[in-house]
Amino acid sequence: MTQIALVTGAAQGLGRAIAGRLLEAGYTVALTDRSAEAAEAAARELDPSGERTLALELDVARKADFESALAAVLARWGALHVAVNNAAMTLTTPVMQISPEEFDRVVSTNQRGTFVGCQVFGAHMATAGYGRIINMASLAGQNGGTATGAHYAASKGAIVTLTKIFAKELAGAGVTVNAIAPGPIESPAVRAAVPPERLEGLIASIPVKRLGDAGFIGDLVVQLARPEAYFTTGATWDVNGGLFMR
C-alpha cells in the first residue's frame, strides 16, 4: 500500500530534504508551506511529473489551514499515514527586550503550530488506527540556545514535552509521536544566521567538527515513519554532533 506523508515548512531547508528522502523511500508527499508558491517550486523540483506530490498552502499559525490541508490530502489520496511538523521561525532579540507580541509570534508558529498539527493529524490517524507523527524540536530547546533566541528555545523545549503528551494520548490508537532535536545543520538557515567569519568558530565548537547533514534528518524521519518503528514513541532523537548528551 502506498504510504502518504505531509511535511510542514517543506519549501526549503530541512523540510525540503525530509520531503525528498520520503519521496526516495517511495512515499507520496504533500509539501506544505506558508508560501504556496515556494511549496509548489520545491514539489516541482523533487517530482517534476507531479504524480507523487501535492503542494499546499499551510500556515501553521492557522488551525483552519491544517484542516483544509488534511482534507486536500484525503480528497487526493484517501489517507494520511505520516505527518512531519517541521515548520518554524526564529527572531533574534535579547531576552529582556522581547515584547509579549514578539514572544507570541514565535510561539504561535513553533509551539502552537506543532500542538495543532499533533491534534489535527493525530485525530485523523487515531480514527484510522495508524499513524506516525514526527515533530522538529532543536538542540536549543535542550540547552537554552542563544542569548537572543529565548522565544525560539522555549518553544522548542515545549515541543519535546508536547511530543511526550501526544505520544501517551495516541499510543493505544496505533499512532507514534516522536521528535528530532537537531544541532546546527548545513542549511540556508544556518548560512543566514551565522556570518561567514563566525562559521569556523561554530564548527570548532562542535565535538565532531562538522555541521550536520539535512539528508540525514530526512533519513531519520524515514526510519521513524516505518510501520516497524512502533516501539519508539514520545522520544526525542538527538542529532547534534555531540553538542548535547543526555
Ligand SMILES: NC(=O)C1=CN([C@@H]2O[C@H](COP(=O)(O)OP(=O)(O)OC[C@H]3O[C@@H](n4cnc5c(N)ncnc54)[C@H](O)[C@@H]3O)[C@@H](O)[C@H]2O)C=CC1
Ligand atoms: N537548520 C538547522 O540547523 C536547525 C533547524 N531546526 C529546526 O528544523 C526545522 C526546519 O529548519 P530550517 O529548514 O533550518 O528552517 P528554514 O527557515 O530554512 O525553513 C523553514 C520553512 O518553514 C516555513 N515556515 C515558516 N513559518 C511558517 C508558518 N507559519 N507556516 C508554515 N510554514 C512556515 C518557511 O517558509 C520555510 O520554508 C525547524 O523546525 C527548525 O527549528 C532545528 C535545529 C537546527
Ligand SMILES: CC(C)c1ccc(C(=O)O)c(O)c1O
Ligand atoms: C539555523 C538556525 C538559526 C539554528 C541554528 C542552530 C540551532 C541549534 O543549534 O539548536 C537551531 O535550533 C537553529 O534553528
